Each structure stands twice: as C-alpha cells, then as structure tokens.
Amino acid sequence: MESITFGVLTISDTCWQEPAKDTSGPILRQLIGENFANTQVIGKIVPDEKDLIQHELRKWIDREELRVILTTGGTGFAPRDVTPEATRQLLDKECPQLSMYITLKSIKQTQYAALSRGVCGIAGNTLILNFPGSEKAVKECFQTIRELLPHAVHLIGDDVSLVRKTHEEVQSSARQGHICPNKTGTGTDSDRNSPFPMLAVQEVLSIIFNQVQRTNLDNILLEMKAPVNIPPFRASIKDGYAMKSTGFSGSKRVLGYIAAGDVPTSLPLAEDECYKINTGAPLPLEADCVVQVEDTKLLQLDKNGQESLVDIMLEPQAGLDVRPVGFDLSANDRIFPALDPSPVVVKSLLASVGNKLVISKPRVAIVSTGSELLSPRDQLTPGKIFDSNTTMLTELLLYFGFNCMHTSVLSDNFEQTRESLLDLFEEVDFVICSGGVSMGDKDFVKSVLEDLKFKIHCGRVNIKPGKPMTFASRNDKYFFGLPGNPVSAFVTFHLFALPAIRFAAGWDRCKCSLPVLNVKLLNDFSLDSRPEFVRASVISKSGELYASVNGNQISSRLQSIVGADVLINLPARTSDRPLAKANEVFPASVLRFDFISKYE
Ligand SMILES: Nc1nc2c(c(=O)[nH]1)N[C@H]1C(S)=C(S)[C@@H](COP(=O)(O)OP(=O)(O)OC[C@H]3O[C@@H](n4cnc5c(N)ncnc54)[C@H](O)[C@@H]3O)O[C@H]1N2
Numbered sequence: 397m398e399s400i401t402f403g404v405l406t407i408s409d410t411c412w413q414e415p416a417k418d419t420s421g422p423i424l425r426q427l428i429g430e431n432f433a434n435t436q437v438i439g440k441i442v443p444d445e446k447d448l449i450q451h452e453l454r455k456w457i458d459r460e461e462l463r464v465i466l467t468t469g470g471t472g473f474a475p476r477d478v479t480p481e482a483t484r485q486l487l488d489k490e491c492p493q494l495s496m497y498i499t500l501k502s503i504k505q506t507q508y509a510a511l512s513r514g515v516c517g518i519a520g521n522t523l524i525l526n527f528p529g530s531e532k533a534v535k536e537c538f539q540t541i542r543e544l545l546p547h548a549v550h551l552i553g554d555d556v557s558l559v560r561k562t563h564e565e566v567q568s569s570a571r572q573g574h575i576c577p578n579k580t581g582t583g584t585d586s587d588r589n590s591p592f593p594m595l596a597v598q599e600v601l602s603i604i605f606n607q608v609q610r611t612n613l614d615n616i617l618l619e620m621k622a623p624v625n626i627p628p629f630r631a632s633i634k635d636g637y638a639m640k641s642t643g644f645s646g647s648k649r650v651l652g653y654i655a656a657g658d659v660p661t662s663l664p665l666a667e668d669e670c671y672k673i674n675t676g677a678p679l680p681l682e683a684d685c686v687v688q689v690e691d692t693k694l695l696q697l698d699k700n701g702q703e704s705l706v707d708i709m710l711e712p713q714a715g716l717d718v719r720p721v722g723f724d725l726s727a728n729d730r731i732f733p734a735l736d737p738s739p740v741v742v743k744s745l746l747a748s749v750g751n752k753l754v755i756s757k758p759r760v761a762i763v764s765t766g767s768e769l770l771s772p773r774d775q776l777t778p779g780k781i782f783d784s785n786t787t788m789l790t791e792l793l794l795y796f797g798f799n800c801m802h803t804s805v806l807s808d809n810f811e812q813t814r815e816s817l818l819d820l821f822e823e824v825d826f827v828i829c830s831g832g833v834s835m836g837d838k839d840f841v842k843s844v845l846e847d848l849k850f851k852i853h854c855g856r857v858n859i860k861p862g863k864p865m866t867f868a869s870r871n872d873k874y875f876f877g878l879p880g881n882p883v884s885a886f887v888t889f890h891l892f893a894l895p896a897i898r899f900a901a902g903w904d905r906c907k908c909s910l911p912v913l914n915v916k917l918l919n920d921f922s923l924d925s926r927p928e929f930v931r932a933s934v935i936s937k938s939g940e941l942y943a944s945v946n947g948n949q950i951s952s953r954l955q956s957i958v959g960a961d962v963l964i965n966l967p968a969r970t971s972d973r974p975l976a977k978a979n980e981v982f983p984a985s986v987l988r989f990d991f992i993s994k995y996e
C-alpha cells in the first residue's frame with residue numbers, strides 16, 4: 397500500500413451552517429499532512445444528523461484506498477450529539493481499548509474528557525476514530541494515536557510484513573520521487589514503447605458509450621404530461637376586432653378594448669357589436685372570431701376619442717384568427733413529442749407549462765497538468781508557457797452548453813495529481829484533463845489513474861492530433877486524459893469528451909458526436925501515417941462546400957483553430973495514396989453552428 401488516505405469528517409450543525417467555523421477539521425488535516433508523508437486527506441462537514449453522518453461514513457468506508465476516518469464533534473452529552481451511535485452501527489469490530497487509551501490520555505489534561513463518548517472501530521478495511529469537537533481535544537487525541545496508526549492500518553490490512561516498511565515510509569518526511577511511469581529510464585528496452593494499443597476512433601467511441609451511464613432523459617421528459625392547456629383561454633391570433641361570426645360584415649359598435657393579460661369578458665355581445673382586441677388577448681365569451689384590423693375601417697370616435705364604430709370589411713368565419721383552448725398543447729398531452737435534450741428546448745418547454753423541474757447536467761472539472769504552465773495572468777518566466785488549455789476547454793464546455801464546476805492547474809507531480817483527482821471525483825462526474833499522458837518521465841496521469849483503481853479503457857488512439865488520448869473510468873466516474881498539445885486537446889475534446897458528456901446528459905447516441913457532412917478539398921493535402929483531423933474553413937461555392945486547410949497543422953499550433961469550421965476526416969497515408977487531392981470529397985466533422993466562413 398503506497399500511501400494512506402484519510403477522511404476527516406467534521407460533525408456539527410454550526411459548522412454545517414457556517415463552514416468557516418470549522419477549525420478542528422482543518423487542524424486534523426494539517427496534522428495528518430505534517431506527520432504522514434505520502435498521504436491524501438479529504439474533508440467534509442455534516443450536521444449532527446445520524447443518517448447524514450452514516451451516509452458520508454459509508455461512502456468513505458467503501459473507498460478501497462481510504463483507510464482512516466477521523467471524526468470530530470458530536471461525541472458529548474448534548475441531545476444532538478449522535479456521532480458514537482451513528483459510528484457504532486457501521487462498525488464490524490469495535491476497538492474499546494483504543495477509545496479508552498485516548499480517554500485516559502485526555503483525562504490527564506482535563507477531567508471533562510470523561511464526558512466524551514467517542515468510539516473507535518473497524519469497518520471493512522477502514523479504521524474509524526471519534527474525536528471530540530474542540531481544537532484542543534483533536535490536537536491531543538491526534539498526538540495520542542499518531543504512533544499507533546500505521547501499525548493499526550496494516551494490521552487491519554492483515555499485512556504485518558508491511559508494518560515496518562510502512563512505518564518508515566509513513567514517518568519519513570522526505571517525499572519519495574516517483575520513477576518515470578513509463579520506466580524509460582530503467583534501461584529495459586521493453587518499456588521504450590507505450591503498452592497501450594492505438595485504437596480506432598470508432599472503437600474508442602463504442603467503448604465510451606458502453607462505459608458512460610446515460611441519464612434516462614427519455615423517461616423523465618417523454619413521460620411528462622402538460623399540467624395546463626396552451627392557450628389556457630381562447631386567444632386572439634391577430635390585432636383586430638372580436639365579434640360573432642353570425643353578425644356578418646358591416647358596421648359594428650365597439651363596446652370596449654381587450655388587451656393581452658386582461659380577464660375574458662362575459663358581457664353579452666350582439667351581432668352588430670364587437671370588441672377591439674389584441675393578439676394573445678382572451679376572446680369575450682360570446683365572440684367566436686377575430687377580424688384583423690387591416691380588414692376594417694374606423695367610422696366613428698366617441699367624445700373621449702375612443703373608437704365607437706367600425707366597418708368590418710371581411711365576412712367573419714367562426715374560429716377565424718382564434719386559438720381555441722389547448723390548441724398548441726392540451727392538458728395531459730405529452731409536453732415533449734420527441735426527445736430533444738437541448739437545454740433551449742427542455743427549459744423553454746418546461747417554462748411554457750410552468751414546470752420548475754431542473755434537469756441536472758453532468759458535473760465536469762477541467763484539469764491542466766504541466767510544471768511549465770503559468771496562468772495567462774502571470775508574468776512569463778524562463779522555461780514557462782501560458783496555460784491555454786484550461787481556458788480553451790472551459791470555453792468549449794460553455795459553447796456546447798455544459799458547465800465547468802472546477803478548474804485546477806497541477807504541476808507534474810504524482811501525489812498532487814492523485815490527491816486532486818481524488819478530491820475532484822468527490823464533487824464531479826467527469827474530469828477533463830490535459831497533458832501528461834504520453835511517454836514523458838513526468839507523464840504521471842496514467843499511473844495515477846491506475847493507482848486510483850480507474851480502468852484505463854483507452855491509452856492511445858490512432859489519430860493525429862491526439863494520439864495519447866486516454867479514457868478511464870471507475871464506477872460512474874469518468875476521466876479523459878487529453879494530450880497536452882493545445883490542438884490535440886481541442887480535437888480530442890470534440891471527438892471523445894464532448895460525446896461522452898452529451899451521452900451522460902441523456903442525448904441520443906447518434907447526436908452525441910459532431911455532425912458530419914461532405915466537403916471538397918480546396919487544395920491538395922499530403923496524408924499522414926495516422927488518420928488526421930485537419931482544421932479547415934468552409935466556403936460555399938454555388939451550393940457546394942469546399943474546405944480550405946488552416947495552415948500548419950502541427951498539434952502545438954493553436955492558430956490552426958482560427959476559422960476552423962470543420963475537422964476534415966482524412967484517411968491515413970498508404971503507399972498508393974500519399975496525397976488527398978483538390979476537389980476530392982471527404983467527410984468533415986462540424987465544429988460550430990456557424991460553419992460556413994464564406995459564400996462565393
Ligand atoms: N516519445 C514520444 N513522445 C511523444 C509521443 C510519443 O508517442 N512518443 N506522443 C507525442 C504526441 S502525439 C503528443 S499529442 C504529445 C502529448 O503529450 P502529453 O499528453 O504528455 O502532453 P505534455 O507532454 O504534458 O505536453 C505536450 C505539449 O503541450 C504543451 N502543453 C501542455 N499543457 C498545456 C496547456 N495547458 N496549455 C498550453 N500548452 C500546454 C506542453 O508544454 C508541451 O509542449 O506527446 C508527444 N510526445
């Protein structure tokens with residue numbers, strides 16, 4: 397076991413309401429970090445609610461790599477103090493001597509330690525210790541058990557042989573450098589090549605769609621019935637005059653004016669009378685048609701300057717320019733005639749029937765890795781570059797209607813990457829990471845994934861750019877390791893990450909990938925040994941779509957996405973076909989809604 401993961405659970409109504417008041421949790425996390433090198437710590441705050449405490453404890457107990465849980469708070473005599481009761485129910489084995497030891501040591505400091513009811517025990521392969529809530533108490537309790545923890549953890553893991561090794565490891569303050577995950581420095585030539593086969597694009601996509609759990613939007617949306625009629629009243633379609641169609645054309649007295657938003661009038665209406673009415677306004681109960689104002693003539697104004705007599709110059713027909721109740725959508729009909737996950741469609745249709753349902757979207761985090769990265773707001777320093785991937789990927793998510801919940805920029809460091817991913821996956825479903833997935837000595841991403849027990853379904857794809865694209869998952873958590881090269885990240889986001897997120901959001905599989913249409917090459921283009929996704933602008937010439945390649949396609953040159961309307965899907969070079977010729981037709985993936993740059 398390379399490292400011990402701790403969970404620190406603050407149990408307190410007050411801290412739940414105001415997290416800033418939680419000082420004991422952070423102190424414990426700090427003490428763990430200071431005393432145990434090579435460990436990860438995650439923290440959480442829950443109120444003094446038994447089921448919420450147990451929910452969080454169960455989540456952590458189930459995490460294979462999480463071996464120690466320290467709770468602080470809720471161990472006293474107060475009515476809301478339920479931590480021991482919540483904990484005890486989850487234990488496979490109680491460790492009363494451990495809690496007694498803690499109490500005996502604490503009692504030397506204060507007799508009030510006798511009023512703490514905290515329990516210690518083992519659940520699965522996790523050791524759980526209840527500490528009191530005060531800062532002083534957690535410091536004392538931590539000091540009491542510090543020495544015991546590594547042995548206890550390995551005894552639980554039933555691997556006593558590791559106790560000594562772990563003891564040195566866990567006690568040593570020196571951080572252990574990780575040897576190159578690709579072992580290229582070990583001299584054994586076997587590791588001079590990637591162990592991951594280069595998979596075809598379609599194969600990667602079918603793996604993705606088989607792995608990613610799709611939100612069943614169909615059930616949610618297609619089963620929804622309209623709670624109201626649209627329109628809820630007989631509504632005028634035009635600005636004009638509401639009347640009885642049996643009254644024929646000719647002059648009619650104007651009884652009043654009905655604006656949109658007015659309540660329908662139930663006053664009697666003779667055949668030679670009418671109401672002035674606006675579009676969207678409710679018809680008077682006795683009217684059955686509307687003649688638009690263009691088909692009338694004003695004959696008279698009353699002394700207040702209001703219309704009093706009009707000439708209806710069109711023969712009125714029953715139902716003319718009237719939307720009957722429920723005409724657009726009647727109550728109990730399905731709101732969605734078909735599945736369309738576009739937020740514009742879903743949200744506006746739900747709004748139209750006053751439904752407040754919020755369809756949650758997949759939670760996504762963006763991670764950029766690379767010790768060379770600087771924030772675009774920093775000053776450039778030697779050996780560094782500005783991080784453009786974080787901005788690009790965040791903007792791409794936004795462009796496609798998804799939100800980025802977290803962004804983080806990590807240096808090329810195994811532990812830091814591991815800890816960050818562990819924390820992020822507590823909060824999100826997808827991590828879209830760039831960098832550190834190829835053959836480099838500090839390309840830790842794949843080995844971190846393995847360490848976190850993620851299954852790497854794809855470690856390389858047979859495409860250019862984007863070859864080292866990595867897709868991994870663990871239960872319902874999904875990880876995309878896009879290559880660090882900005883254009884590789886751009887292309888692989890579109891080809892793999894976006895379809896996966898859309899699928900998780902409930903999109904139909906056929907709509908998840910970018911739409912593909914045929915384009916004609918404007919100029920010759922030499923083919924690569926890998927199938928290539930070339931950035932190109934589209935010109936519509938007499939109804940035909942031509943694609944003009946956007947300059948040098950090297951995967952580091954972000955400028956190639958300028959004006960990129962499509963990615964031309966070019967085949968790999970073969971001996972008898974080294975060149976894609978001008979006017980040849982190729983499929984192209986459409987990158988944006990406005991994908992025609994020029995009309996000629
Ligand atoms: N020996 C081999 N070397 C490389 C191979 C290979 O097969 N054998 N693959 C090449 C290909 S193809 C690609 S793509 C890159 C991808 O490598 P990584 O995913 O490990 O990316 P990094 O090495 O971290 O960075 C690559 C490149 O991109 C720059 N970068 C990284 N992050 C950002 C960012 N956030 N913003 C802007 N630029 C970024 C980084 O500085 C590097 O220049 O591997 C090839 N190598």
Ligand code: MOO
Binds near residue numbers: 860883
């Ligand atoms: O796969 Mo890389 O993106 O060609 O450089």
Ligand SMILES: [Mg+2]
Binds near residue numbers: 831833835836
């Ligand atoms: Mg690299």
